[in-house]
Amino acid sequence: MTSEPERPVWTRRHLLSLDELTADEIRFLLDTAESFKQVSTRSVKKVPALRGHVVVNMFFEESTRTRTSFTLAAQRLSADVVEFSEKLSSVKKGESLRDTARNIEAMGVDIMVVRHPAAGAAQQIAESTACCVVNAGDGQHAHPTQGLLDLFTIREVKGRVEGLNVAIVGDVAHSRVARSDVAGLVKLGARVTLVGPPTLVPRTFEALGARVVHDLETVLPEMDVISMLRIQSERISSNVFPSLREYVFLYGMNRERLARCKPDVLIMHPGPVNRGIELAADVADGPNSSILRQVSNGLAVRMAVLFLCQQASNAA
Amino acid sequence: MSTLLDKDGIQHTLRRLASEIAQQAPRNAQVAIVGIRRRGETLAHRLLPLVREAGLDGIQHGAVDITLYRDDLTTIGPSATVRKTEIYFDITDTWLVLVDDVLYTGRSVRAALDALTDLGRPQAIRLCVLVDRGWRELPIQPDFTGLRIDTEPADNVKVRLLEVDGEERVDLI
Structure with a gap:
């Protein structure tokens, strides 16, 4: 076999976060x-x-x-x-x-x-x-392999990451998944929109290179990918969280909202899903969902x- | 440095190898030609139409990446790029011709044999190489040899193919 001396792209012994990767x-x-x-x-x-x-x-x-x-x-x-x-x-x-x-x-x-x-x-x-x-x-802080598998799934389904409109919806403030997703998506050239109530999606996140929006309805039609974050039960009782009914009403992904999206929108979720809260059961199991593919x-x-x-x- | 084969020499050699393969292939088995990534893959791809011209039709083909099966993985470091093995047919019961550019220590072939074994159980595996330069470290010998040459261990036999390297020749360096 003839060996080719290529300059190695990967020289890291650790994977701690996506922030440090090129x-x-x-x-x-x-x-x-x-x-x-x-x-x-x-x-x-x-x-x-x-x-x-x-x-x-x-x-x-x-x-x-x-x-x-x-x-x-x-x-x-x-x-x-x-x-x-x-x-x-x-x-x-x-x-x-x-x-x-x-x-x-x-x-x-x-x-x-x-x-x-x-x-x-x-x-x-x-x-x-x-x-x-x-x-x-x-x-x-970070969940780099989740961020990578989300990028992998997007690239696999959409053929690219660059130039895509990607929304991350939910409790961004407390989510390591969201942080890793944003870091990876921004580096690969996606346009990232963070969606949720101001208490869970503060404007400070704009510093990461993402847009912050508090109204889900307005951004639905333009999105290629929508990632729904898991609502953590311990957060629901805290004062940063609206009532569960209000949250589902404003930010839950259901059939009606899906109908307002692009027909080939990719609905993602890092799991485990709270069915009927961030994601309606028929959307979670529907053709736009990539939940099992992500796994x-x-x-x-x-x-x-x-x-x-x-x-x-x-x-x- | 001396040139062992030029463009025409490579083409001529492949044509001869193809006709030998077509002659020896059993008539009662599915024939498959699988190249070792990357130059073996290119050679396998070129052998296909030549074997067909020599009278053997319906050949399956694919490429095997041996990176994950190498016995020197712990020493070669991060320079190893893992590529895909692309064999989209069942290799079980096929008469499979494994193709590589240069046969030297035999360790690449050993790795390829392990990789193939994980995919199925061919009726037989035959080895086809463009150049056999000697100095085997394992009991592995080719069945179809393009060119056999005597070398020193310090020599480098460099196969350059148009599809991979943008030029076409075999040099002894």
């Missing part, structure tokens, strides 16, 4: 994910790329989708996977995050996938260990992330 790095990652997508369609759903490597899922917060997705992604790369959950760990005995991470590292772990309620937790672990660290959601794509994107970070680590 548009080229994001595109390279999405291209790589496309190659990984087909692995899941074969009869042998496994490649030997991370054979002999250990991935630990460190989840300090509830998650089914993301955790399962990372576990499967690691397994499809032939890595060994260790599940760590806060409830069953020494964290309950008062061990610090840094100590927990360093102890797990000492067992010979290569990649740590970290979900934590505090912003910056993944970064802290990246700084205190020699492992590759992938942020699987930290507080209200499948998440696997390919996470395989690409684990693979590329480990590759960069090998080279370092």
